Amino acid sequence: MCLAVPGKIISINSENPNLITAKVSFGGAIKEINIQWLPEAKVGDYILAHVGTALSIINEKEAKEAIKTANEFEEMQKKLDDKTL
Amino acid sequence: MKFVDEYRNIETVKKIAKQIKSITTKKWTIMEICGGQTHSIMKYNLQEFLPDEITLVHGPGCPVCVTALDVIDKAHLIAKKEDVIFTSFGDMLRVPGSFTDLLKIKAEGNDVRIVYSPLDAVNIAEQNPEKKVVFLAVGFETTAPANAMSVLEAKRRSINNYSILSSHVLVPPAMHAILGSENNLIQGFLAAGHVCTVMGYEEYIPISQQYNSPIIITGFEPVDILQGILACIKQLENNEAFVHNSYKRMVKKEGNIHAKKTMFEVFEISNKNWRGIGEIPNSGLKVKNKYKEFDADKIFSLEDYKIEEPKVCISGEIMQGLKKPFECPAFGKECLPENPLGAPMVSNEGACNAYFRYKK
Ligand code: SF4
Numbered sequence: 468m469c470l471a472v473p474g475k476i477i478s479i480n481s482e483n484p485n486l487i488t489a490k491v492s493f494g495g496a497i498k499e500i501n502i503q504w505l506p507e508a509k510v511g512d513y514i515l516a517h518v519g520t521a522l523s524i525i526n527e528k529e530a531k532e533a534i535k536t537a538n539e540f541e542e543m544q545k546k547l548d549d550k551t552l
Numbered sequence: 553m554k555f556v557d558e559y560r561n562i563e564t565v566k567k568i569a570k571q572i573k574s575i576t577t578k579k580w581t582i583m584e585i586c587g588g589q590t591h592s593i594m595k596y597n598l599q600e601f602l603p604d605e606i607t608l609v610h611g612p613g614c615p616v617c618v619t620a621l622d623v624i625d626k627a628h629l630i631a632k633k634e635d636v637i638f639t640s641f642g643d644m645l646r647v648p649g650s651f652t653d654l655l656k657i658k659a660e661g662n663d664v665r666i667v668y669s670p671l672d673a674v675n676i677a678e679q680n681p682e683k684k685v686v687f688l689a690v691g692f693e694t695t696a697p698a699n700a701m702s703v704l705e706a707k708r709r710s711i712n713n714y715s716i717l718s719s720h721v722l723v724p725p726a727m728h729a730i731l732g733s734e735n736n737l738i739q740g741f742l743a744a745g746h747v748c749t750v751m752g753y754e755e756y757i758p759i760s761q762q763y764n765s766p767i768i769i770t771g772f773e774p775v776d777i778l779q780g781i782l783a784c785i786k787q788l789e790n791n792e793a794f795v796h797n798s799y800k801r802m803v804k805k806e807g808n809i810h811a812k813k814t815m816f817e818v819f820e821i822s823n824k825n826w827r828g829i830g831e832i833p834n835s836g837l838k839v840k841n842k843y844k845e846f847d848a849d850k851i852f853s854l855e856d857y858k859i860e861e862p863k864v865c866i867s868g869e870i871m872q873g874l875k876k877p878f879e880c881p882a883f884g885k886e887c888l889p890e891n892p893l894g895a896p897m898v899s900n901e902g903a904c905n906a907y908f909r910y911k912k
Contacts, residue, residue, distance in 0.1 A: 471694065471746045471772075473555040485708060494553040501671065501701070504810035513555055515749060515802055518641070518691075519669025520698045522749040522808055525555055529800035537564050537775060 471517035473525055474500070476510050491516060555801070559773030560596075568778040569601035572785055580788050581607045581737050582781060583730070583873055585723060586744035587614030587901025588772050594906035596774045602781065609737065609873030610906075612726055612829060613744055615691045616643050616899035617871065620825040621861050623719040624649040626854045627688050630717065631657045631664050633852075637680055639673040640688040642666040643899045648892055650859055670702035670716075677706065677714035686848045689716035694746045696720045696837055697811035700818035703839070703846045717848040718839050721824055723747050724755050725835035730872055731763040737873055740784040742770040742777070745799040750815070752807030756795045764793045771799040818843055827861065827895055828868030865894030870903050877907040884908060 474491040479502065481487045487503045491514065501520045502508050513525040558564070584590060590610040593599065599608055612618050628649045631638035638654070645654040645666065658664035663683075667673050670687050677685035689699040699716060706714040723744060730738055743756060748769050760767045766787035770780030780798045787793060797803055815837070824836025839847040849855045864882060869875040877883050877896070887893040889905055896902035900909065 471749070473553070475554075486705065494556075501669075501698075504697070504808050504814070506810070515746070517694055517746065518698045519671055520701065520811075522694070522697075522746070522811060523802050523804070526801045530555060533779065533798075533801065534558055534564065534775070537568050537779065 471515050471522065473513050474498070474516055476502070476508060476512050476514060479508070479510060489514075489521070491521075556773065559771070559775040561775065565596075565598075565601060565774050565778055568775065568782055572606070572778065572782050573603045575782075575789055576603045576605050576785055577789060579605045579607070580739055580785060581609060581873070582740045582742060582784055583609045583611045583738045584742040584770070584777070585611035585613040585727065586742075586747070586772075587617065587899070587903075588746070589742060589744070589770065589777055590614070590903055591901050591906050592772055592774060592777055594910040597910070598774060598777055601778065606781065606785065610870070610903040611730070611873065612826060612871035613692065613723065614896065614899055614901040614903075615695065615721065616647055617867060617895040617902045618721055618826045618829065619644075619647070619690050619719050619895070620827050621650060622825070622857050622859045623690070623717065625651070625859055626849070626852075626857055627654065627717055628652055628657060629854065629857075630686050630848060630852055631662055633684075635682075635684055637663045637665060637676060637683045637685045638688070639665050639667045639676060639685060641690070643901075644688055644690065646892065646898050647895050648898070670699050671705060674702050674706050674709070674711060674714055677711050678709065681713055683713060684851070685714050687714070687716045689718045690720065692721055692723055692744070692747050693751045693815070694744075694749070696819060697750055697808075697815040700815045703818045703843055704814065706846060707843070712845065715846050715848040715851050716839065718819070718837070719824075720819065720837035721826065722821070722835050722837065724759060725832050726826070727756075727759055727767075729829070729832045729835070731759070731765055733872065735872070735874060738765070740766040740788055741768065742780045742784065743767050745769055745771040745776070745803060748799070748803040748807060750807050750811045752805050753795055753797060753803065754805060760793055760795050766793050767795045769795070769797045769799045769803050771802065828865065828871060830868070867894045867896045867904070870896060877904040880904070
């Protein structure tokens with residue numbers, strides 16, 4: 468139930484200010500998601516959706532950073548190993 | 553899929569695993585609080601990537617598993633009424649109550665419907681004005697705001713045949729209960745990233761300080777989980793204890809203030825009974841009196857329904873990290889995913905179910 472999945476906003480419908488929704492693509496499958504808790508969300512953003520509502524906008528910079536840090540260690544280790552050889 | 557595939561990359565997983573190995577010198581016991589993380593750990597066999605010194609214990613973070621038996625029974629009593637359409641998330645349908653489950657009740661001809669979102673249940677109520685539509689509103693802080701939104705939406709649209717049977721649980725009080733128990737084995741926590749997308753992580757700071765335990769805000773993919781473990785081991789090995797956000801792409805310190813506002817508009821904090829664990833003070837949310845016409849407990853006069861839990865199932869000890877599923881005598885024998893005796897065997901976020909599926 469706690470599953471929450473990332474999807475990309477394709478269009479936003481703000482006709483009803485009490486219930487702002489967006490068409491969101493989850494790897495190609497399109498679903499209508501409530502985005503009223505993310506007033507700054509715009510088309511093209513990736514959001515995290517849970518039981519039909521979006522909870523956060525994915526921070527792309529942080530996303531890249533996390534993967535980079537994970538991979539950097541290896542290079543650092545290699546450099547250290549090269550020096551000790 | 554973007555933001556998924558790169559976090560399942562096996563090469564990246566191996567690199568982080570190598571880092572973890574290189575810094576681990578002592579034995580450590582870490583609890584992942586969330587059932588979604590338990591599921592990933594079992595599915596991707598992440599324990600295999602870790603050095604033997606690290607033990608992962610699976611916490612009580614599966615709403616299906618911890619929803620108290622009396623709530624499940626109440627759901628069944630309501631769902632059997634002729635003038636009711638009972639709606640629920642799919643994973644609650646097979647949860648065994650004292651006498652039956654929702655799937656059986658549905659098979660007996662009652663109107664039980666699975667919804668993807670609580671707002672779908674509001675729409676069903678609007679389309680069926682002659683019926684009482686009840687939604688089984690369970691979940692942690694991740695789900696509670698959407699459940700609250702359904703109440704506000706029903707009120708806004710003047711839908712007066714919609715109500716929720718509410719049983720929400722909160723993560724920080726459960727962490728208090730685990731860390732404060734005299735049997736506690738847990739030295740560090742992976743906190744549930746999606747709960748924190750709503751709540752932020754300020755409330756974990758005093759817990760980390762009080763119990764001198766690292767708390768790492770952690771995501772759900774294999775790379776996320778190993779990064780959470782790495783951050784936790786770093787602190788433990790350095791004899792440090794603070795809150796670290798290892799899920800920055802999703803979680804902000806303050807969480808989502810709009811979602812929180814919706815949640816606390818409809819709900820207030822209350823004591824809560826956790827299935828298998830018992831009552832934890834201030835660990836739940838109940839519908840405020842202001843919204844009592846949307847509270848199924850009141851509408852169906854079930855506020856005082858109480859029932860003793862049977863003793864066969866040791867899920868309470870499993871969820872506190874005192875035992876592993878295969879130490880339960882019923883595991884894989886009388887208790888199977890097709891015939892669950894306890895809730896942790898029902899949902900694929902439950903520890904018993906995850907062990908059964910991936911570790912037979
Ligand atoms: S195996 Fe079944 S009976 Fe045993 S603890 Fe798990 S859910 Fe309960």
